[in-house]
Amino acid sequence: MARVYNWQLGREMSYWYPESRPKKQFAAVFDTNKCIACQTCTIACKTTWTSGKGQEYMLWNNVETKPYGFYPLAWDVKLLDQLGPQPWGSGPYEGRTLFEAAEAGERVLGFRPDDLDYAHPNVGEDDCTGRIETGAALELPHMNWFYYLARICNHCTYPACLASCPRGSIYKREEDGIVLIDQDRCRGYRECVKGCPYKKVFFNPMTGTSEKCIACFPKMEIGEQPQCFVNCIGKIRFAGYISTPDQAREDNPIDYLVHVRKLALPLFPQFGLEPNVYYIPPIHVPARFLRQMFGPGAERAVETYRGAADDPDLAGLLCLFGSTQFVVPRWKRQGDVVLGLDENGAELVRVPLREPVHVREAFDAALGVPRSNCP
Amino acid sequence: MKPIVTIATWLAALLLSTSAGAEVLAVRADAAPSRPDDAAWKGAPAAAVPLVLQDMVEPRLLQPSTAEVEVRAIADGERIAFRLEWKDATRDELPGIARYSDACAVQLPASTAPDVPAPQMGEAQRPVEITYWRAFWQGAVEGREDSIQALYPNTSVDHYPFQAPSLPPGSEAQQEMARRYAPARALGNAMAGPREQPVEDLIAEGPGTTRPAPKAQSRGWGARTADGWSVVLSRPLPVDLGSGGRTQVAFAVWQGAQGEAGSRKMRSVWVPLRLAAEAGGR
Numbered sequence: 104m105a106r107v108y109n110w111q112l113g114r115e116m117s118y119w120y121p122e123s124r125p126k127k128q129f130a131a132v133f134d135t136n137k138c139i140a141c142q143t144c145t146i147a148c149k150t151t152w153t154s155g156k157g158q159e160y161m162l163w164n165n166v167e168t169k170p171y172g173f174y175p176l177a178w179d180v181k182l183l184d185q186l187g188p189q190p191w192g193s194g195p196y197e198g199r200t201l202f203e204a205a206e207a208g209e210r211v212l213g214f215r216p217d218d219l220d221y222a223h224p225n226v227g228e229d230d231c232t233g234r235i236e237t238g239a240a241l242e243l244p245h246m247n248w249f250y251y252l253a254r255i256c257n258h259c260t261y262p263a264c265l266a267s268c269p270r271g272s273i274y275k276r277e278e279d280g281i282v283l284i285d286q287d288r289c290r291g292y293r294e295c296v297k298g299c300p301y302k303k304v305f306f307n308p309m310t311g312t313s314e315k316c317i318a319c320f321p322k323m324e325i326g327e328q329p330q331c332f333v334n335c336i337g338k339i340r341f342a343g344y345i346s347t348p349d350q351a352r353e354d355n356p357i358d359y360l361v362h363v364r365k366l367a368l369p370l371f372p373q374f375g376l377e378p379n380v381y382y383i384p385p386i387h388v389p390a391r392f393l394r395q396m397f398g399p400g401a402e403r404a405v406e407t408y409r410g411a412a413d414d415p416d417l418a419g420l421l422c423l424f425g426s427t428q429f430v431v432p433r434w435k436r437q438g439d440v441v442l443g444l445d446e447n448g449a450e451l452v453r454v455p456l457r458e459p460v461h462v463r464e465a466f467d468a469a470l471g472v473p474r475s476n477c478p
Numbered sequence: 479m480k481p482i483v484t485i486a487t488w489l490a491a492l493l494l495s496t497s498a499g500a501e502v503l504a505v506r507a508d509a510a511p512s513r514p515d516d517a518a519w520k521g522a523p524a525a526a527v528p529l530v531l532q533d534m535v536e537p538r539l540l541q542p543s544t545a546e547v548e549v550r551a552i553a554d555g556e557r558i559a560f561r562l563e564w565k566d567a568t569r570d571e572l573p574g575i576a577r578y579s580d581a582c583a584v585q586l587p588a589s590t591a592p593d594v595p596a597p598q599m600g601e602a603q604r605p606v607e608i609t610y611w612r613a614f615w616q617g618a619v620e621g622r623e624d625s626i627q628a629l630y631p632n633t634s635v636d637h638y639p640f641q642a643p644s645l646p647p648g649s650e651a652q653q654e655m656a657r658r659y660a661p662a663r664a665l666g667n668a669m670a671g672p673r674e675q676p677v678e679d680l681i682a683e684g685p686g687t688t689r690p691a692p693k694a695q696s697r698g699w700g701a702r703t704a705d706g707w708s709v710v711l712s713r714p715l716p717v718d719l720g721s722g723g724r725t726q727v728a729f730a731v732w733q734g735a736q737g738e739a740g741s742r743k744m745r746s747v748w749v750p751l752r753l754a755a756e757a758g759g760r
Contacts, residue, residue, distance in 0.1 A: 154639050155659025159626055160575070208538035215737065218576045218630075269537060269686045269741045286661040290688070291669050292740035293578075294537055308573040308629055310662040311614070311669030 104202065107261060110348050111372040111398070113195035117202045118375075119210050119266035128280035129258050129318050130345035130357045130379040131332070132367040134424060136386060136408065137339040138251040140166045140228070147334035148255075152317070157309025160221045163316035164331045166253045170392065171227030174254075175220035178302040179371065183395070185212060189373055191399055200375025201263060201300055211263045213297040221305075250385035253339065255331060256303040256316035257370065257378030258282050264315070267298030279344070280379065281318045289313055300374045318342075326430050326445075338425025343432055345379060354433045354444075356420055357381070364417060366407045368397035383408055415439075419456050427452035500525040501750045502560075502727055504551035510559035511552060514701045514708035519561055522550035527729055529744035534598050535685045539742040544731040547582070547746070553753055559712035560584050562729060566706040570734025571613035572622075574629055578734035580613040584711045585728040586751070588681070590718040594726045597748045599682040606728075608680040608688070609696040609711045613734065616676035616700045624672065676700060677711060685741060719753060727751040 106115050107122035148164040165174045173179065182201075189198025204212040231249040258275075262282045265273040272288040273295060275281070284295070284304070289312040295304040296313055304315045319329030327333070328342040343357040351362035360367040360381065367381035384393045386405045393401035411417045419441035420434060429451045431443035436456075443452040466473050502525045511518045527547050531539045548563045562582050570580045587594045588605040600606035618624075626633045639659065645652040657663055662670040668678050668690055677698035679691035700709035719725055726748035732738040 153659070154637075155656065156624070156626060156638065158659065159633060159635055208533065208536060208540050210536045215576055218574050221575055267537070269535070270688065271686060287665040287667050289662065289667070289669065290740065292742075294740065306575050307660075307662070308575055308577075309624070309626065309670075310660050310667070311573065311671070312662040312667060314661070 109261065109375060109377050111369050111377050112200070112375065116200050116375050118261045119202065124260065124347070125275060125277050125280035127278065127344045128260065128379055129323065130343060130361070130381065132341045132357060132360050132381045132383065133253050134339045134383040134421065135250055135252060136383060137337040138166065138253050139337050140168065140251040141336050142166055143334050143336050144253060144331035147330040151319070151330045153314070157307035158314070160224070161305040161307065161314065162224055163303070163305070164253070164255045165224055166251050168228045168230060168249050169252045169396075170249065171230040173226060174224045175216040175302050176223065176226060177220070178216065181214055182300050185214060191373060193399060196373055198373055200373070202266065202375055210267050211298045213263065213267070213300065215293065215297045216302060248388055250388055254301065254303070255380060256282065256318065257301055257376065257380045258318055259379060260377035261375065263298040263300060263376055264295035264304050267294040269294060276320075279320070279323060281320050281323070282315070283317055283320070284313055284315055286312055286314070300371065300376065301378070323430065327428050328430055333428045335425055341424045343430055354435060356423060356431055356434045359420060359434075364407055365400055366404050366417070368400050368404055371396060372398040415456060422454045422456060423452065426454045500527050501752060502549050502551050503752050503754060504553040504558055505754045506756045507552045507554055510554040510557040510712050511561075512559070512697060512710060512712060513699050514561055514710050518552055519550050522552050525549045525749070527746045527749050529729070529731060529746055532598075532741055532743045532745050535741055537741055539738060539744065541736065542744065543733045543736045543738065544744040547729050547731055549729065551751070553715055556715060557712050558715045559710055561708060561710050562731070563703065563708045564706050564731050566733055568733075568735040569613070569702055571617040572629060573614045578737050578739050579732070580707060580734045581611060581732040582707070582709050582711070583608050583610040583730045584713075585730070586716060587726060590716050590723065590725040594748055596684075597728045598745070599685050599687065602683050605681050605683045607691065607713070608682060609677055609698065609713045610680055611677045611698045611700055611709050611711055613700060613707070615673050618671055618673050619676050679713070721753055722755040723753050725751050
């Protein structure tokens with residue numbers, strides 16, 4: 104094992120390979136507060152990439168309800184249980200990562216899901232357990248709340264799938280940090296399926312190889328956001344590239360949300376993979392749960408988000424989400440307008456901070472008739 | 479009682495000698511058998527080869543499973559066939575998301591020399607040749623349908639893109655559409671099928687370096703026995719291995735029900751392989 108630096112943990116950690124960061128790192132921000140779990144992202148991905156034989160139950164993108172929804176079944180709670188409670192105060196992570204907790208003979212701590220764990224992608228959907236008026240019918244640790252967690256591959260800086268493969272069949276692209284499985288080299292051992300804590304590598308039993316989210320790299324290469332981003336009804340997603348904290352730029356939308364405002368947080372950072380999909384945590388969920396899922400910055404992020412309406416820069420940047428099919432590497436606000444820019448500062452998209460409001464009177468005085476909203 | 483004790487002692491001694499100092503002797507036949515139930519196998523001596531955990535490189539196998547493989551070998555002057563038999567309570571030949579295949583392999587050094595490469599998949603610039611059999615593939619060759627329902631009978635599929643009415647069945651356009659959603663097949667990855675043989679020829683130069691051999695020359699066939707598998711693996715005789723010649727051979731066995739795959743396997747060390755004086759032909 105090598106020693107590498109994980110900025111999400113604020114410390115060095117053990118990893119199977121030495122630190123080797125790509126020239127650019129694909130990253131994304133998902134605003135969980137805006138997700139309605141319509142699964143349009145799921146369908147956009149499925150139609151584009153996983154409609155073949157052996158991919159029937161494979162969802163590179165999925166949306167699950169937390170806390171009782173999982174795909175595959177219990178993926179996160181099983182691993183949290185395996186890892187056990189870990190300490191993390193306000194400084195560097197004090198617990199063990201999945202690489203540090205690996206048992207003798209293993210490269211990473213993980214588990215293999217069962218076949219049937221993939222058979223019910225909507226398990227726990229909209230399950231919040233509470234019947235407030237009549238008293239809760241079900242007593243469980245998490246009462247009367249839920250939120251939607253949209254998930255793709257995190258294209259981690261320290262991928263556990265890549266570390267797990269004994270054949271080196273998984274690689275991280277130098278040009279954009281996207282993690283891919285070489286479909287010619289893979290022999291279907293499924294060490295990556297076991298190793299990925301997010302369970303975002305899937306075995307295709309018809310082709311005998313494992314497959315995963317490719318961040319729609321053919322689109323990213325021409326400056327367009329992936330399918331699950333541009334098809335998102337709730338406009339919750341924003342794709343781009345993230346810098347390390349010391350290189351963070353205020354005019355890079357991802358850097359601004361992650362590093363400058365610390366509003367968007369990694370999913371289970373304590374696992375140690377430095378995942379690159381960042382979540383704006385849901386503002387209505389108990390802080391303890393958010394800390395476990397998004398790390399110690401969760402409460403501050405919720406506070407920041409609550410103040411976004413009175414924060415023109417933050418509100419403005421959030422308005423860029425879902426506003427264009429293009430990847431927006433730079434941004435700036437000019438008064439009540441937010442501009443999405445390319446690397447050279449050329450305008451890609453222009454969005455008002457507040458959409459103009461048109462009031463349509465219920466009675467049409469000119470025609471002397473009441474208006475109806477029916478089509 | 480005394481004669482029985484003597485026979486038992488003799489048997490124990492015999493077993494010990496075969497496992498500790500096992501040698502595979504390849505006898506001569508007119509044709510190397512291609513099926514495990516071929517009568518010719520009765521004429522080949524059995525070597526009981528002990529298997530050890532692959533615990534040299536991560537990920538390792540941590541729980542021992544197959545203790546021993548019984549090996550017989552027959553050569554016909556052109557090819558050499560090995561029959562591997564081992565105990566395995568479960569028949570794991572149906573692929574699945576979390577189902578693993580029963581499998582076995584025979585490994586020979588790429589060049590016959592007294593100084594053999596490391597038995598763990600060879601070494602850099604000192605390759606080994608491997609013939610690898612998978613029960614998943616045996617099932618496919620025996621006619622398992624190439625459909626998800628063959629793996630999960632209750633699977634419901636509404637539509638595949640290659641079933642679009644605009645794509646005539648069997649047409650190149652339809653096949654192209656099917657390949658589009660099966661990248662491993664499109665690239666010709668041998669994992670992806672379709673298959674004509676349940677075996678694969680591999681070259682390796684150390685752990686994690688396995689690659690398909692330039693030519694597919696091996697053949698094989700597996701059959702269930704009362705308590706395990708009996709598998710024939712045949713390949714061309716090494717070019718530099720003549721009658722009476724010696725080299726080394728190693729074996730590996732994977733039990734699917736134990737989740738064994740890749741480096742998680744039971745393996746042997748190098749075992750001497752001797753061609754009977756009349757078994758060579760080159």
